[in-house]
Amino acid sequence: MLIALMYHDVLAGTETSGFAGADADSYKLTGALFRSHLAAIGQTSGTKPLTATGRLLHSGDWAAHTRETRHRVLFTFDDGGISAYSLIADRLEEKGWRGCFFVTTDYIGRPGFLTKAHIRELHVRGHTIGAHSRSHPGRFADCGEQRLLAEWGGSAGALADIVGEAVLAASVPGGHYARRVAIAAEASGIRALFTSEPTVSLTQVGACTVIGRYAVKRQTSAAEAAAIAVGRELPRLRQYALWNAKKVLKLAFGPVYLKARKTFLASK
Ligand SMILES: [Zn+2]
Numbered sequence: 001m002l003i004a005l006m007y008h009d010v011l012a013g014t015e016t017s018g019f020a021g022a023d024a025d026s027y028k029l030t031g032a033l034f035r036s037h038l039a040a041i042g043q044t045s046g047t048k049p050l051t052a053t054g055r056l057l058h059s060g061d062w063a064a065h066t067r068e069t070r071h072r073v074l075f076t077f078d079d080g081g082i083s084a085y086s087l088i089a090d091r092l093e094e095k096g097w098r099g100c101f102f103v104t105t106d107y108i109g110r111p112g113f114l115t116k117a118h119i120r121e122l123h124v125r126g127h128t129i130g131a132h133s134r135s136h137p138g139r140f141a142d143c144g145e146q147r148l149l150a151e152w153g154g155s156a157g158a159l160a161d162i163v164g165e166a167v168l169a170a171s172v173p174g175g176h177y178a179r180r181v182a183i184a185a186e187a188s189g190i191r192a193l194f195t196s197e198p199t200v201s202l203t204q205v206g207a208c209t210v211i212g213r214y215a216v217k218r219q220t221s222a223a224e225a226a227a228i229a230v231g232r233e234l235p236r237l238r239q240y241a242l243w244n245a246k247k248v249l250k251l252a253f254g255p256v257y258l259k260a261r262k263t264f265l266a267s268k
Contacts, residue, residue, distance in 0.1 A: 001200050001231055004074040006171075006213035009081040010034040010088050016112040018081025019136070027078075029218050031087055037216070038095055040226035041073060073229045075099040076194055076213060078132055078171055080107060085118040089127060098125075102132035102171040102194070105155040116162050123163040130169030131155035131190065141178035148184035156188050168192060171213075182210050198239035200231075214239055 008027035009017040018024060029037070075092060077084055080103035092099050101122060107113040114122075123129050133151040137143055143151065156167040168191040172181055175196025185193045186208035193205075199212035214228045214236065227235045 002072045002074060002202075002211070003200060003229055003231060004076055004194060004211055004213040005216050005225065005229065006194070006196060007034075007075065007077045007088075007216045008079055009077075009083045010091075011083060012087055015086075017083035017086070018079040018112060020112075024079075026217050026219075027215075029216070029220075031091075033218070033222070034088070035091060036222040037220075037225045038091060038097075040222035041229045042095055044226050044230040071229065071231045076102065076171060078102045078173075079136070080104050080114050080119075080132060082112055082114055082118070085114055085122060089122055089125060092127075093125065098127050100128040100130055100169060100171075100194075102130045102169070103155070103159060104132045104134070104136045104173070105158040106134045107136075108158070119159065119162050128169055129159050129163050129167060130171060130192075130194075131159055131167055131188075132171050133173045134158075136173045138174065138176075140173050140176040141181050142176075145180070145184065148181060149187060152185050152188035152190060156190060170194070172196065177210075179205060182208055196243075198236060198243050200236075 007029070008024070010029045010031055011017060012031045018028070075097065077088060077099055080101065084099075084101045088099065088101075101114075101119075103114060103119060108119070109115045119129055131152060132155065133140065134154045135151065137147070137151065140148075140151075152170065156170065159167045166189060168189065170185055170190045170192075171194040177195045177197065182193050182203075182205035186206045191208055193208050193210050194213050195210060196215060197212040198214045201212065203210040216225055224235050228239075
């Protein structure tokens with residue numbers, strides 16, 4: 001089974017990395033917590049974190065990993081915050097592991113985000129660089145077809161220019177997924193598209209494999225991260241139930257839900 005974990009930023013102190021705001025902050029872990037996550041996951045006997053994400057992407061044989069008895073754990077990081085370079089990559093490499101970093105390309109070089117040189121170096125060090133759209137639109141799946149193609153093609157192309165090879169992986173901004181998002185990604189050369197749906201089942205859209213992920217937030221304990229990584233059903237089902245409940249709320253109330261969530265988070 002392949003278990004993909006969705007992280008964002010990890011902060012060593014009070015510096016900023018990635019997008020600002022209460023919602024984004026709820027995904028930012030402290031350096032100490034991240035270290036304990038890696039330790040807990042490393043201690044579980046049933047897992048085998050990925051050491052070479054690039055090879056997996058190029059083989060494209062995701063199904064082979066779903067047949068393995070030991071769970072392959074894939075560490076993914078959204079948005080392209082600078083902590084990928086300043087902290088996360090070092091911690092993963094200490095364990096001999098590698099990660100997938102999904103970069104919002106319009107933000108490259110801005111304060112708190114990776115520079116081109118950082119991205120190139122992460123790639124050389126064996127991490128996978130993937131696209132996370134150009135501009136991180138709010139409701140991605142609602143974008144028109146031309147916009148979707150421009151967001152995927154533009155971001156994958158910009159990253160390919162930086163790393164010097166085709167970019168085959170991407171993750172959906174805001175997790176706002178619909179099949180048309182995958183169709184546009186496939187047309188832009190993406191072969192592995194990561195969503196925020198907490199599932200291990202894979203969906204094929206043409207040549208593109210759509211892969212779910214389990215969200216890791218600043219409240220996620222090391223024990224819970226390890227339980228998800230090792231494939232325990234309870235924490236995974238809990239995420240799935242929550243995710244579906246939220247989806248129903250979003251469908252019913254749309255912008256009202258998003259606004260209420262912002263207000264709720266801001267008040268915490
Ligand atoms: Zn994002």
